[in-house]
Amino acid sequence: MYNPVFSLKNVWFSYLGRFPALSGVDIDIKSGQKVSIIGANGSGKSTLLHLLDGLIFADSGEVNFFGMKLGEESFNDNEFSIDFRRKVGFVFQNPDVQLFCPTVKEDIVFGPLQLGLPKNQIQSRLEKLVFTLGIRDLLERSPNQLSIGEKRKVALASTLIIGPDILILDEPTAGLDPLTTRHIIDLLIDENISGKTIITSTHDLHIVGEVSDIVYVFGADKKIARFGDADDILNDTHLLAANNLVHIHSHRHKDKIHIHPHAHLDHHTEEHQNEKR
Amino acid sequence: MKRKSRNNGFVERSLSGVLSFLKNSLYAEEYASRRGFMQSLDQRIKTLSFILFIVAILLTKDILIVLALYLLCLFLAYISKIDLGFFLKRTWVFIPLFSLFIAFPALFSNFTPGEELFSFKAAGLALVITRPGVLSVLLFVLRVAAMVSFSVLLSITTRHFDLLKVLRIFGIPQAFVMIMGICYRYIYLFIGIIENTYFAIKSRVGTYMHYKKGQQVVGWNIAFLWVRSCRLNEEVYKAMLSRGYSGEPMVLDDFKVRWKDWLWLAFTGVTVICIIRFFR
Numbered sequence: 001m002y003n004p005v006f007s008l009k010n011v012w013f014s015y016l017g018r019f020p021a022l023s024g025v026d027i028d029i030k031s032g033q034k035v036s037i038i039g040a041n042g043s044g045k046s047t048l049l050h051l052l053d054g055l056i057f058a059d060s061g062e063v064n065f066f067g068m069k070l071g072e073e074s075f076n077d078n079e080f081s082i083d084f085r086r087k088v089g090f091v092f093q094n095p096d097v098q099l100f101c102p103t104v105k106e107d108i109v110f111g112p113l114q115l116g117l118p119k120n121q122i123q124s125r126l127e128k129l130v131f132t133l134g135i136r137d138l139l140e141r142s143p144n145q146l147s148i149g150e151k152r153k154v155a156l157a158s159t160l161i162i163g164p165d166i167l168i169l170d171e172p173t174a175g176l177d178p179l180t181t182r183h184i185i186d187l188l189i190d191e192n193i194s195g196k197t198i199i200t201s202t203h204d205l206h207i208v209g210e211v212s213d214i215v216y217v218f219g220a221d222k223k224i225a226r227f228g229d230a231d232d233i234l235n236d237t238h239l240l241a242a243n244n245l246v247h248i249h250s251h252r253h254k255d256k257i258h259i260h261p262h263a264h265l266d267h268h269t270e271e272h273q274n275e276k277r
Numbered sequence: 278m279k280r281k282s283r284n285n286g287f288v289e290r291s292l293s294g295v296l297s298f299l300k301n302s303l304y305a306e307e308y309a310s311r312r313g314f315m316q317s318l319d320q321r322i323k324t325l326s327f328i329l330f331i332v333a334i335l336l337t338k339d340i341l342i343v344l345a346l347y348l349l350c351l352f353l354a355y356i357s358k359i360d361l362g363f364f365l366k367r368t369w370v371f372i373p374l375f376s377l378f379i380a381f382p383a384l385f386s387n388f389t390p391g392e393e394l395f396s397f398k399a400a401g402l403a404l405v406i407t408r409p410g411v412l413s414v415l416l417f418v419l420r421v422a423a424m425v426s427f428s429v430l431l432s433i434t435t436r437h438f439d440l441l442k443v444l445r446i447f448g449i450p451q452a453f454v455m456i457m458g459i460c461y462r463y464i465y466l467f468i469g470i471i472e473n474t475y476f477a478i479k480s481r482v483g484t485y486m487h488y489k490k491g492q493q494v495v496g497w498n499i500a501f502l503w504v505r506s507c508r509l510n511e512e513v514y515k516a517m518l519s520r521g522y523s524g525e526p527m528v529l530d531d532f533k534v535r536w537k538d539w540l541w542l543a544f545t546g547v548t549v550i551c552i553i554r555f556f557r
């Protein structure tokens with residue numbers, strides 16, 4: 001029987017039993033797929049990803065990992081726990097949370113050390129990652145001293161070094177300059193080509209097309225508003241506007257003020273031309 | 278008007294003063310990351326050798342030996358690319374504090390009887406300064422100076438977290454060292470948050486802020502920080518779990534002992550044994 005990597009059935013979750021964060025979510029994620037989650041602030045994206053990584057557990061409904069139910073009890077089994085943590089890697093939205101060691105190097109090797117990878121393997125993976133991400137100069141520094149972009153790269157390295165089959169990334173490109181964004185997206189695409197499942201949450205519609213075979217749009221009601229092909233979703237301006245994913249821009253042309261939605265997809269010039277009609 | 282602006286200045290100065298003091302004392306990594314002699318040694322060997330020197334200073338009664346060790350320390354500071362002016366300032370701030378006041382009475386015949394050097398009358402008391410008195414005070418002050426200098430040299434040429442790791446060779450549990458490390462990391466983050474909040478408020482209220490308001494801001498900040506720290510605590514724990522933490526942290530032991538370290542240790546050991554053997 002074929003099992004999806006993750007399969008969620010009618011999942012509900014609330015923080016402290018009071019603050020609802022997911023209200024009935026169904027998702028199936030197949031191995032090797034690129035999936036992205038988009039939605040306004042507070043729509044439950046991070047909560048969903050934490051749930052997939054087994055950091056929190058559903059109040060009701062089912063979360064299955066390769067057909068096996070994920071619950072608090074499953075992680076009491078040490079063998080399963082180590083196996084799961086080796087297979088699933090998570091990059092947190094806030095790199096300050098993820099980088100808790102006093103130096104960058106210690107942070108990067110934290111995961112593989114806990115998971116009992118052999119020392120020489122850790123060393124060789126470290127070398128490789130440090131090279132691809134261009135972070136050699138940062139190794140001996142404290143995460144405190146890094147810029148946001150550098151922190152994100154280090155956070156990514158600290159997850160990639162585990163060598164997970166499934167990569168979950170919570171807004172991996174927030175606050176990055178275009179070139180660094182490009183670099184990280186290329187890296188993710190390479191990982192995907194080598195067979196990894198990539199699950200990303202983002203606000204950045206620019207990257208959605210590249211990092212998704214399937215897009216899930218989360219609504220303010222903390223449910224899936226729609227899901228489907230990246231192209232279909234990105235062309236549905238109504239849907240995007242209804243979910244705070246389109247900026248309303250106002251421009252001054254000569255002495256007239258134009259107000260129009262701006263989906264961050266096309267370049268300004270194209271939209272202006274459309275407007276002139 | 279004048280009073281108010283002085284108040285404002287006080288809040289501002291004390292706040293940024295405290296912040297920069299915290300930052301500097303927590304984070305004096307600048308010297309630790311220079312490429313000098315002390316920085317190139319293995320942390321454990323370095324700590325051990327400094328402890329040996331301090332033992333030698335405590336045991337010898339010869340002023341010249343203590344003076345020689347003090348000069349050695351200055352020389353070590355010099356070859357570790359440490360600005361001597363900075364080093365002397367940093368050490369001599371502490372020395373009078375610890376030594377002169379304690380040692381002062383020992384100058385006088387009442388405490389140290391012996392050959393008279395100098396005598397005078399103060400407040401109806403005849404005070405006699407004795408030669409052994411002067412010598413013992415001199416020895417004491419020099420000892421303190423040398424010990425303080427060695428400790429300061431160790432602390433400024435070693436990353437603070439590495440010093441923590443050295444604790445492990447004295448049998449302090451791994452988990453404890455790790456928690457200290459995490460605290461160390463986040464205290465700094467919090468200092469940054471306070472600083473930024475303060476700047477944000479300042480940019481909105483302008484440079485003028487009544488001191489009452491200033492106090493409120495500080496109070497509010499601390500409350501805010503508390504909430505932040507609880508939330509952070511939870512999130513950091515998740516981040517550790519996510520990367521396979523299961524209650525017993527594993528840490529990379531990247532101490533490296535090379536022939537240079539053994540040579541240095543041998544030099545220290547021989548020197549200290551000679552001092553203890555011949556100059557006690």
Ligand SMILES: Nc1ncnc2c1ncn2[C@@H]1O[C@H](COP(=O)(O)OP(=O)(O)OP(=O)(O)O)[C@@H](O)[C@H]1O
Nearest residue numbers: 015019020021039040041042043044045046047048
């Ligand atoms: N630790 C928490 N305690 C209480 N409520 C929380 C907590 N974390 C999140 N929430 C609430 O859960 C809901 C979903 O939050 P979540 O962080 O999943 O949103 P998000 O889609 O990731 O938002 P963003 O785009 O801002 O990252 C929000 O209404 C939020 O207020």
Ligand SMILES: [Mg+2]
Nearest residue numbers: 045046093170
């Ligand atoms: Mg989020």
